Amino acid sequence: MTLTVSKRLYHISQSFSCGRMKAVVLAAGKGTRLGPFTVSQPKVMIEVANKPILEYVVDSLVGNGIRDIVMVVGYKKEKIMSHFEDGGNFGAEIEYVEQKKQLGTAHALHTAKDSVDDEFIMLPGDNIIDPTTVSDLMEKKKGISVVITESEYPSKYGVVVLSGGNIKEIVEKPKEEVSNLISTAICSFEPSVFDKLDSLMKEGKYDITDLIQILVSETNVKGIFTTGMWADAVYPWDILKVNSTALNKLTEEKAGTIESGATLKGPVSVGEGSIIRSGSYISGPVVIGKGCEIGPNVCIYPSTSIGNNARIGPFSVVEHSVLMSDVGLGPGSHLSNCVVGPGCLFSSRFSGVGGSTVFIHEGETHELANVGSFIGEDSVIGSGVVAGPGTIVGARSRISSLAKLSGRLPNDSIVV
Numbered sequence: 001m002t003l004t005v006s007k008r009l010y011h012i013s014q015s016f017s018c019g020r021m022k023a024v025v026l027a028a029g030k031g032t033r034l035g036p037f038t039v040s041q042p043k044v045m046i047e048v049a050n051k052p053i054l055e056y057v058v059d060s061l062v063g064n065g066i067r068d069i070v071m072v073v074g075y076k077k078e079k080i081m082s083h084f085e086d087g088g089n090f091g092a093e094i095e096y097v098e099q100k101k102q103l104g105t106a107h108a109l110h111t112a113k114d115s116v117d118d119e120f121i122m123l124p125g126d127n128i129i130d131p132t133t134v135s136d137l138m139e140k141k142k143g144i145s146v147v148i149t150e151s152e153y154p155s156k157y158g159v160v161v162l163s164g165g166n167i168k169e170i171v172e173k174p175k176e177e178v179s180n181l182i183s184t185a186i187c188s189f190e191p192s193v194f195d196k197l198d199s200l201m202k203e204g205k206y207d208i209t210d211l212i213q214i215l216v217s218e219t220n221v222k223g224i225f226t227t228g229m230w231a232d233a234v235y236p237w238d239i240l241k242v243n244s245t246a247l248n249k250l251t252e253e254k255a256g257t258i259e260s261g262a263t264l265k266g267p268v269s270v271g272e273g274s275i276i277r278s279g280s281y282i283s284g285p286v287v288i289g290k291g292c293e294i295g296p297n298v299c300i301y302p303s304t305s306i307g308n309n310a311r312i313g314p315f316s317v318v319e320h321s322v323l324m325s326d327v328g329l330g331p332g333s334h335l336s337n338c339v340v341g342p343g344c345l346f347s348s349r350f351s352g353v354g355g356s357t358v359f360i361h362e363g364e365t366h367e368l369a370n371v372g373s374f375i376g377e378d379s380v381i382g383s384g385v386v387a388g389p390g391t392i393v394g395a396r397s398r399i400s401s402l403a404k405l406s407g408r409l410p411n412d413s414i415v416v
Contacts, residue, residue: 020068021138022116023061026108026208027054027125028074028099033361035236036376037341039395039411041079044125047324048239049246049305050271050287052083055090056128056246062091063131064138070115071125072108074099104206105185110197122208123186128246132228137186144193144215145222147186149230156234157182158209160223167216167223170209181223183212184230235361236374236392239339243322244303247285256288262295271308289325307342320354321372330383337370341377341395348383355389376411 031043044054061069069092073080087094095115099108109122121137137147146167148160160181161169171178185208200211215221231245250267256274266284274288277295286300289308299317307325314331321338330348337354352373359366373387376394382401394411403415
């Protein structure tokens with residue numbers, strides 16, 4: 001099988017060593033609930049702390065000596081394949097398998113059936129993890145094992161009930177709290193699991209949770225608690241939490257220029273070719289990409305990531321926010337608890353300040369505290385625009401000056 005991407009050929013490797021542990025990484029999904037941030041890229045390629053989510057997974061595997069990776073791709077696969085190529089730049093050997101229809105995570109795993117012939121581990125590609133998460137599994141796994149972790153909001157996930165170290169039950173979105181332990185869907189399997197998948201899909205069940213439920217009912221499935229990093233983004237506002245989690249592991253770099261009179265406090269990373277103008281104040285953890293211009297007289301507060309080639313105009317304030325690459329923020333603007341997609345341009349005095357709101361999505365009510373606005377890629381925002389808490393602006397939107405925004409605007413919106 002050969003996949004063609006950007007005029008380059010990526011051949012499916014036939015030389016993977018059977019003696020080495022393989023990892024199957026599921027990276028085919030779109031991430032529909034993340035709205036405007038997956039219009040032109042899959043969820044796994046959303047950047048947090050200026051690195052794609054999927055790269056955290058690859059780095060964690062390689063950090064544990066697991067170099068043979070079978071990556072299941074689908075939606076916008078070119079974005080993944082052009083970034084990772086054959087894996088060599090990341091210390092890995094990557095084989096790509098395509099899930100042509102994104103029916104579910106169990107179906108995605110099934111597409112890798114012909115690529116594994118021994119015990120393997122499986123990981124979702126859309127959660128950020130660190131090497132400890134993987135090493136906990138590798139050191140403690142026994143037969144079929146599932147990595148579990150504590151969650152502040154367990155009802156969002158499959159809640160795990162343990163008995164003697166084995167998983168007794170997984171309760172999906174319980175109405176009453178039965179445990180604060182959740183399944184990360186990071187697992188160790190034997191190839192025989194594909195027989196179970198065949199039966200499962202004949203019943204019209206396509207998700208990994210369905211697979212684990214069946215395995216739990218038929219055999220011992222070990223629950224392995226991890227102290228490592230694990231974070232998941234389901235909705236746009238979750239990107240803020242995932243970004244904060246990733247920044248806790250920030251490696252400082254000062255490759256750019258820091259002008260006299262600029263103050264950097266705490267862990268701050270400044271990329272090559274970036275310049276921090278005089279009078280600016282940055283309190284980390286903060287990461288600033290390559291080729292950025294910040295200031296003069298700009299304040300950037302903790303848990304903020306700014307992508308490559310961004311421009312932050314004078315007298316602006318950015319706090320607890322994610323600004324992706326090629327964003328231009330005009331002077332006198334204030335972003336708090338906001339996520340801004342790549343290529344967005346703001347005129348002066350934009351206000352997107354965090355507050356409390358109630359958001360209803362697909363019949364589910366979300367009570368959100370201290371969230372700002374979420375602006376989809378390549379949007380253009382006029383001067384003096386105010387976006388209320390929880391505002392979601394679709395990709396490629398055009399917002400005229402002095403507009404007051406709230407609620408959810410679809411892609412390609414025009415507000416005059």
